[in-house]
Amino acid sequence: xxxxxxxxxxxxxxxxxxxxxxxxxxxxESISGYIGFDPTADSLHVGSLVPIFLLMHLQxxxxxxxxxxxxxxxxxxxPSGKKAERQLLxxxxxxxxIKGVRAQLEKFLDFEAKANPAKLLNNYDWFESFNFLxxxxxxxxxxxxxxxxxxxxxxxxxxxxxxxxxxxxxxxQGYDFYxxxxxxxxxxxxxxxxxxxxxxxxxxxxxxxxxxxxxxxxAPLVTKADGGKFGKSEEGNVWLDxxxxxxxxxxxxxxxxxxxxxxxxxxIFTFLEQPQIEELIAKHTESPHLRLLQKTLAEDLTxxxxxxxxxxxxxxxxxxxxxxxxxxxLKSLDQQSFLEVFxxxxxKKIEKTTLNSSVSVIDLFVKHSGFLSSNSEANRxxxxxxxxxxxxxxxxxxxxxxxxLINGKYLLLQRGKKKYFVVEVG
RNA sequence: GGGGAGAUACUCAAGCGGCCAACGAGGGCAGACUGUAAAUCUGCUGACCUAGUCUUCGCAGGUUCGAAUCCUGCUCUCCCCA
Numbered sequence: 001x002x003x004x005x006x007x008x009x010x011x012x013x014x015x016x017x018x019x020x021x022x023x024x025x026x027x028x029e030s031i032s033g034y035i036g037f038d039p040t041a042d043s044l045h046v047g048s049l050v051p052i053f054l055l056m057h058l059q060x061x062x063x064x065x066x067x068x069x070x071x072x073x074x075x076x077x078x079p080s081g082k083k084a085e086r087q088l089l090x091x092x093x094x095x096x097x098i099k100g101v102r103a104q105l106e107k108f109l110d111f112e113a114k115a116n117p118a119k120l121l122n123n124y125d126w127f128e129s130f131n132f133l134x135x136x137x138x139x140x141x142x143x144x145x146x147x148x149x150x151x152x153x154x155x156x157x158x159x160x161x162x163x164x165x166x167x168x169x170x171x172x173q174g175y176d177f178y179x180x181x182x183x184x185x186x187x188x189x190x191x192x193x194x195x196x197x198x199x200x201x202x203x204x205x206x207x208x209x210x211x212x213x214x215x216x217x218x219a220p221l222v223t224k225a226d227g228g229k230f231g232k233s234e235e236g237n238v239w240l241d242x243x244x245x246x247x248x249x250x251x252x253x254x255x256x257x258x259x260x261x262x263x264x265x266x267x268i269f270t271f272l273e274q275p276q277i278e279e280l281i282a283k284h285t286e287s288p289h290l291r292l293l294q295k296t297l298a299e300d301l302t303x304x305x306x307x308x309x310x311x312x313x314x315x316x317x318x319x320x321x322x323x324x325x326x327x328x329x330l331k332s333l334d335q336q337s338f339l340e341v342f343x344x345x346x347x348k349k350i351e352k353t354t355l356n357s358s359v360s361v362i363d364l365f366v367k368h369s370g371f372l373s374s375n376s377e378a379n380r381x382x383x384x385x386x387x388x389x390x391x392x393x394x395x396x397x398x399x400x401x402x403x404x405l406i407n408g409k410y411l412l413l414q415r416g417k418k419k420y421f422v423v424e425v426g
Numbered sequence: 427g428g429g430g431a432g433a434u435a436c437u438c439a440a441g442c443g444g445c446c447a448a449c450g451a452g453g454g455c456a457g458a459c460u461g462u463a464a465a466u467c468u469g470c471u472g473a474c475c476u477a478g479u480c481u482u483c484g485c486a487g488g489u490u491c492g493a494a495u496c497c498u499g500c501u502c503u504c505c506c507c508a
Contacts, residue, residue, distance in 0.1 A: 226464075226465095255462070256462065256463075259461095259463055260464075261463090262463085288461065289463090291461065291462085294462095318462080374472090374474085375473085375474070376473065377455095377471090379476070380455090380456085381456075383476095384457060384469075385456085386457070416456055416457090417456095
């Protein structure tokens, strides 16, 4: 094999645990490995990048990656890491989600590779016609309830309650592995550490039912040094879909990583080699204010997930919003650049007549733009001195009229340092 | 089927007739300091023309001058026994 995958994942901090024999099996021959993606939304988010990178590493190491979309498992709901019973999704939503997730996964894997092209499968295809009685006879018979109850995902829910539906999830996922093993010669399942229980049920099923060999490998949960949840910004989840999270916001998310986190992330979310990364870290330690790690990370991922053009726009927008630019610089932007730069920033159109009479700060921020949710909040913000228009701090006495417009058309509202809003007058 | 406990703002969690828009903690937001970082400090965190008002404590009624706090019914959750 070209690369020792286990070694590679280990130094990147992507390996938490693996089953005995996994490394040997990977180094012996080219095999197939899979990861499941649940269609809980029509887009994946940055958290899903970890399993995606696992699959890409697998392919780069000369193995065949299988991305499995959980059309069937998505109908049941994985209890792993969940405190309460999940809401079931209806069929239409699920179909829409499957389409969205599929399109995103296709961007990361090479389906044309000569020796080891990636595969994209949906487990609904083999569960659709699998009836309940057959399932409990053929699959359920091999796994004891005692065994299933011992899993953390089940144990932790014994007090608060859990439906039979979610209880049976691990069997269904276990059968996936069995099916892939039998029909696609898949010998490896990977995933996040919360998947360990589910994965082991699969290897157990393969061993008992088929007598074949199967391995497992899990990545640790990505964390933040301050204990917060990875993958959230103030707007909520950071998605891969540009309609949900603009490339600008996506770029900013990575750029805002703390130093400690950036050191971990650069290993996990880029393919830079160890020496390069060590050099980057050394440089960063030398002059941390340049934030070389964060920039490299943000650049690499924005261009990979979106595009080079999207990255350039995000950088330009960041430059203008956070660089040393002033109100004058802003005004010197031509309309075309202005529009492009602020594409990812929330905006609202208002009537020109609104500005005919001068408008108060509060009306502008709340009533006309909807940027802030209530007058109270606007008053609060004024008290904090956190509001700006066109990069200039304002107070309650300021009013606005056409003379304030950039390019005769736009107003740039700002709350704090990082939250922007564009008002378009027309 | 029998017995018990409970439902309070984003979350946890006080309060048990007026001093409650509701202690405290976490989270969130903002300001200062910085590097659009971390840590730290400070303020804010129901709405309304910043002035007192108004609507909030599972839901619906009732008692009272006055209720998140008492009573009745309903809904839901958990625990124990069968």
